[in-house]
Amino acid sequence: MTALTHPSAAIGSDAHYERLEFLGDAVLDLAIADMLMRRFPEAKEGPLSKQRASIVNGRTLALKAQAIGIGDLLKLGKGEEKSGGREKISILAAAFEAVIGAIYVDGGLAPAQRVVESLFADDIGGPAAERDYKTELQEIAYRRFRAQPVYELISARGPDHAKRFTTRIRIAGRELGVGEGGSKKQSEQAAARAALMRIEDELRERGK
Template identity: 45%
Template sequence: MEQLQAQLGYVFTDVTGLKLALTHRSAAGLHNERLEFLGDAVLELVVTHRLYHQFPGVDEGRLSRFRAQLVRKESLASKARELGLGRHLILGPGERQSGGWERDSILADSLEAILGAIYLEAGLQTVTELITDWFEDQFNRLDARRVIKDSKTALQEFLQAEGMPLPTYALLQTTGLGHQQRFTVTCTCQLLATPAVAEGDSIKQAEQKAAETCLA
């Protein structure tokens, strides 16, 4: 545990919290899902606060896309591997045999659980400093002048990061003839109470606009 704590940049006063954060539900007894729930919320708060102040002139849609990029499972799993988290995970026999210590979802969830445990023991200021240190390079690579992803991809990644179902698109109507056709589509997702509606010169363009509406 000492090696892992050195990698994390935080030494627990009581390692019970760290051990619980590393315990997957496949292992017998208490597991880390409650800590993961807490850590996910803490991570979102800290990242959102940092982005809000780092990009004062950027609208909420772009900030949401930046946040989704930073907190998506793949990004968290990459950080967990960098910290050497996998070899410290406490897994049930089935997960160990199937290579669960390398699975993105388990690594990302365990990292969030560790953040939850640190928050409970040391408070928001300490966990904020830790998250800022872990992700400083990623924060600095964000560029407000560029749209990193097209709107459909950005929406999909954002929903995945939030644990929501993927969006669905449907062609509502087609108007005009030949090269003057216009297409109206809907995009249904949990971000909006009613489907977003948009039109364009092609179905693809209309879908991009509808996805952008969902992110706005």
């Protein structure tokens, strides 16, 4: 199936998922926007755009792809297979969008929207919902490192009414991020965000 074929497995041919990925990206944006508009009819554009961006991102799409078994069905070239392509965030996210694009091509917008709604219904929170970086990091840490993040409060300074907390995060013994906030919870979220950004940068450098 073209939607599950990585370019590395279609050398010299256009029979891979990139065109369907392009289409699926647009369909997914439309479907999520429609869900948000119907769920929050009074919300303004800014908060709606913010939540759509928090939902339609590589990490979330990769998790959805794994949840429905896309990784196991991918057709990869030998090099990509050896380098762990079935677990790469960018490949899983792209294949997920390609599958949505294929559903649109085969049946039109309505079935594509139904699939998106069934997969993302639990991801629609308040229109200004914030990303839960700790939960995202926990999922990625287990999948990639088979380890849980460890948070360590390294400082709490300032007067009681304006105290600032600093937290360090380690995964498998390696320090990946430091965050600061007005509460321990905020500093942990900031540290998790820093760790996610570092992991994402490292994956990008390795072509993952």
